[in-house]
Amino acid sequence: MSAYTAPSQIAQRQLEYFHGKHVLVAGEAEDKFPIELAEHCESVSIFTTNYGYHRQFNESNAVKSDFGAEFSADSKANMVLLYWPKAKAEAEYLLAMLMSKLGEGTEIVVVGENRSGVKSIEKMFKPYGIIKKYDSARRSSFYWGVCSESAPTFDLQQWFKSYPVQYKGVDLEIKSLPGVFSHGEFDVGSRLLLDNLGQLSGKALDFGCGAGVIGAVVAKLNPNVEIHMCDISALAIESSKATLQANGLSGHVFASDVFSDTDKDYQYLISNPPFHSGLDTSYQATETLLADAPTHLAPSGELFIVANSFLKYPPIIDKAFGQCQTIDKTSKFAIYYAKKA
Helix, strand or coil: CCCCCHHHHHHHCCHHHHCCCEEEEEECCCCCHHHHHCCCCCEEEEEECEHHHHHCCCCCCCCEEEECCCCCCCCCCCEEEEECCCCHHHHHHHHHHHHHHHCCCCEEEEEEEHHHCHHHHHHHCCCCEEEEEEEEECCEEEEEEEECCCCCCCCHHHHCEEEEEEECCEEEEEEECCCCCCCCCCCHHHHHHHHCCCCCCEEEEEECCCCCHHHHHHHHHCCCEEEEEEECEHHHHHHHHHHHHHCCCCCEEEECCCCCCCCCCEEEEEECCCCEECCEECCHHHHHHHHHHHHHEEEEEEEEEEEECCCCCHHHHHHHHCCCEEEEECCCEEEEEEECC
16 A cells, blocks of 8 residues: 555656655645655755644654745746635635746646646636646656746735634734634634633643634733744744734734644633645544643643544543543534533
8 A cells, every 4th residue: 555645656757757856745744755756856945834744754854844925935846736725715825826936937746636637727826827637657747847827925814814803892803814713704613712711821722723713712812811822834933923903902822733832831722723634534633632731731730622523632631631621512523521620
C-alpha cells in the first residue's frame, strides 16, 4: 500500500512534467511526496497554511517549507504543484496569490480527488491561462497549464469576509478568510457552547479558534479573562487576529498542532473541535486534545467542549479526568465538561 495519497500517486505517475523545474508545492498536501519529487527536479519548496504539515518538514534538508496565510518568501519557483483544497473558495484564494506572486510563464499542475470538485480548476484558471486534464487514476485527476496572463496584485485584506454576531447584548464583527470554519456564519454548536460557559476569569484557551467567534465573545463578556486562541490553520490565525482587532480586543493568537505550541497552565480549555482532515472525517486531533487536556490545565482547570452528539468523546474525557459531565444536549450537539482533580 502506497504511503502517498491518491493525488500524490497520480503526480508520481507524471514525473516528467517536473523535470528541470523549480516546483512550489501548495494546497491540501498531506504526505511527504515533495521529498521524492525533489529527486526529479531542480528544487522543491512548500507553501502551506497547515501548521501540522509544515512541521513534518522541519528536519528536511531537501525541502524548505514556508507556513503562513500569504506566500511572501523569495522564490525561484517556475511551477506550482497545487493539491486541490476541500474549499473551492480557498482554491481561488491560493491561485490569486500564487499567480500574482510568480507571474506569467509559471506552469501549474493541479491534482485532486474527483469527489473534491477538482474539475472546477478548468473554469477557475481561465483568468490566468488554459489548463487541461492529462491523466486520471485512483479516482483522481492531473491537470497541467501555464499562466499566460498578468495576474492582479494580491491584497490579503480583500479576501476577508465580515459578518455580524449578536450575543447576550453584545455586537461583534467577525472576519474570516476562505476555508476557515465558521466562514460567514455563527455556528449553532459554538452558540450552545457559549451558553454554558458562565462567568470566567483567568487564562483561557480557545482551541481550534477558526474565525475567532468563541474567543472574541469570551474576551468581550469576561474582562478578567486572558484569552489565548490557537489553530492549525494560518488562515484561521489571521482571521482570529483580524476579528480581535475589529472589535478592539486583545489576545494571544498562535499556530499549534494540537498541543505542540501551547502552555500548560490554562484555567479553561474551551473548544468546538474540528473533525475534518482534507475530504475525510478524522477524530484523531480531537481525541488527542481530550486525552492530553489535563496536562495543559492548571490545578482545578476546566474543560468545556461542544461536539456532535453521536461522537464517542465521553469515555476519552472520563479516562483522562476521572469524570465527564454532559451539561447540555440538543438533538444534534452535546456540551461535555470536566474539571481537573
